[in-house]
Amino acid sequence: MRLGRIALILAGATALEFLFGSSPYRGAWPVDWLLVATAIVARSGGFGRSVLTGAAAGLLEDALTESLLGLNAFAKAAIGYLLAFFSVRVMFGGALAVGGAIALCSLANDAIVAVLRSLLLDSPIVLGTPYALWRAIATGATAAALEAAWSFPWREWRERRRLRRLR
Amino acid sequence: MRFPSVRAEITPRPRRGGALLASVLVVCVLALSAQAPARRQRGSVLRSWILTVASPAVRAVAGVSRAVSGASSSAAQMWSSRDENARLRARLAKTDEELFRLRAEVRQLRDERSLRAAAPFLPVVVGSAPVLLVERRAGLHSALVGIGSAAGVGAGSPLAVPEGLVGRIVTSGRTMSRAQLLLDASAAVGARIARTGELGIVRGDGRGALLLNHIPTTSRVRPGDLIESAGIDGIYPRAIPIGRVGSVSPGSNLFLDIRVVPTAPFARLTDVLVLAPFPARDPAEGSSAAR
Numbered sequence: 527m528r529l530g531r532i533a534l535i536l537a538g539a540t541a542l543e544f545l546f547g548s549s550p551y552r553g554a555w556p557v558d559w560l561l562v563a564t565a566i567v568a569r570s571g572g573f574g575r576s577v578l579t580g581a582a583a584g585l586l587e588d589a590l591t592e593s594l595l596g597l598n599a600f601a602k603a604a605i606g607y608l609l610a611f612f613s614v615r616v617m618f619g620g621a622l623a624v625g626g627a628i629a630l631c632s633l634a635n636d637a638i639v640a641v642l643r644s645l646l647l648d649s650p651i652v653l654g655t656p657y658a659l660w661r662a663i664a665t666g667a668t669a670a671a672l673e674a675a676w677s678f679p680w681r682e683w684r685e686r687r688r689l690r691r692l693r
Numbered sequence: 694m695r696f697p698s699v700r701a702e703i704t705p706r707p708r709r710g711g712a713l714l715a716s717v718l719v720v721c722v723l724a725l726s727a728q729a730p731a732r733r734q735r736g737s738v739l740r741s742w743i744l745t746v747a748s749p750a751v752r753a754v755a756g757v758s759r760a761v762s763g764a765s766s767s768a769a770q771m772w773s774s775r776d777e778n779a780r781l782r783a784r785l786a787k788t789d790e791e792l793f794r795l796r797a798e799v800r801q802l803r804d805e806r807s808l809r810a811a812a813p814f815l816p817v818v819v820g821s822a823p824v825l826l827v828e829r830r831a832g833l834h835s836a837l838v839g840i841g842s843a844a845g846v847g848a849g850s851p852l853a854v855p856e857g858l859v860g861r862i863v864t865s866g867r868t869m870s871r872a873q874l875l876l877d878a879s880a881a882v883g884a885r886i887a888r889t890g891e892l893g894i895v896r897g898d899g900r901g902a903l904l905l906n907h908i909p910t911t912s913r914v915r916p917g918d919l920i921e922s923a924g925i926d927g928i929y930p931r932a933i934p935i936g937r938v939g940s941v942s943p944g945s946n947l948f949l950d951i952r953v954v955p956t957a958p959f960a961r962l963t964d965v966l967v968l969a970p971f972p973a974r975d976p977a978e979g980s981s982a983a984r
Contacts, residue, residue, distance in 0.1 A: 547827060591826065591835045593863070598830075639831045650899060652900060
């Protein structure tokens with residue numbers, strides 16, 4: 527994937543974070559857009575770019591919301607690598623599989639950040655909250671929908687539709 | 694000379710002339726009488742008759758004339774109507790846009806007014822700020838608020854809404870600041886049970902609730918009691934509502950386990966009031982106060 531496209535994806539994810547984050551209904555469908563952006567880049571299979579994109583997305587998240595820079599960068603870089611690995615080495619496809627993997631990645635992101643915060647800031651480890659589960663579901667479902675839309679044969683569908691009209 | 698024949702020729706003329714005269718006179722009389730003013734009408738009867746008789750024809754002609762002129766003018770307008778239509782559409786779009794903006798502004802003003810209405814009941818309010826982003830991850834509860842050092846806000850400034858305390862600013866940029874919410878697993882505030890006056894410490898549990906610690910088992914606290922800030926921690930001013938006691942249970946040692954339901958609507962924060970740091974200090978000291 528080209529760098530310009532990666533930058534565009536990151537910018538879009540950040541914009542979506544702010545768009546939903548400033549809404550009073552932010553808790554209704556709390557998607558981790560930066561994780562979705564990392565997954566989109568990792569889908570192309572480039573390890574280096576996936577890791578760097580994850581790190582950049584995490585760093586952005588840390589700069590905005592975290593007390594330490596690098597917590598989410600660490601987690602998302604690792605997740606980017608894992609996702610790229612799975613997309614290259616393992617037979618991995620289908621909207622449901624992708625959605626499930628991203629949901630797990632969302633929970634893994636929480637776990638890594640919680641452990642790091644506990645180690646570095648002596649904070650209590652808080653995992654498996656209803657909100658975290660809901661965010662994992664929302665992020666996974668959104669990623670599954672994007673994967674389904676991405677892999678859908680739009681051209682053939684359009685062609686079939688055109689032929690049906692002609693008949 | 695044959696006079697009788699002449700007489701015989703002349704005799705019928707006065708008859709014909711009389712008839713003519715009579716008919717003329719009758720016509721005149723009729724004309725005069727017709728021109729006499731009509732009762733309860735302006736103008737004469739004759740004119741009224743003329744108008745009555747002529748009106749269908751005049752109307753028909755006028756109708757045709759109007760139809761023709763209307764058709765010609767509509768044909769002419771058809772060409773200009775496209776431009777006018779496009780102009781009107783652009784104007785309508787502009788008006789819609791302005792209406793949308795004005796509605797948003799009115800709503801914002803209404804929200805700000807309701808926030809400001811609560812200001813007299815809170816300690817020194819520096820200003821209000823929109824909440825731009827709220828992050829909840831692994832026990833962390835933080836928010837990004839749209840106010841910073843340009844508005845005189847520094848680290849340590851408490852945040853509140855009319856319903857109660859929200860948190861405090863920990864890092865401030867020029868126009869944006871990061872705040873730690875009370876629900877954060879590492880947040881704490883000196884608290885007081887309003888009914889009994891007992892002091893304790895409220896901590897966030899990182900899961901969206903608050904815990905009131907250090908209340909002895911001998912306390913008379915009960916569910917529903919209001920918990921407010923005590924002003925003993927050097928960060929938050931006193932007497933700002935924090936929450937209400939949700940449940941009380943005996944703890945493992947000498948203290949009660951008290952869960953507190955926050956009064957501030959953390960799930961739907963849109964704007965917050967920024968309070969002056971407590972106790973009052975120089976803005977330059979603000980950065981060192983952040984933990």
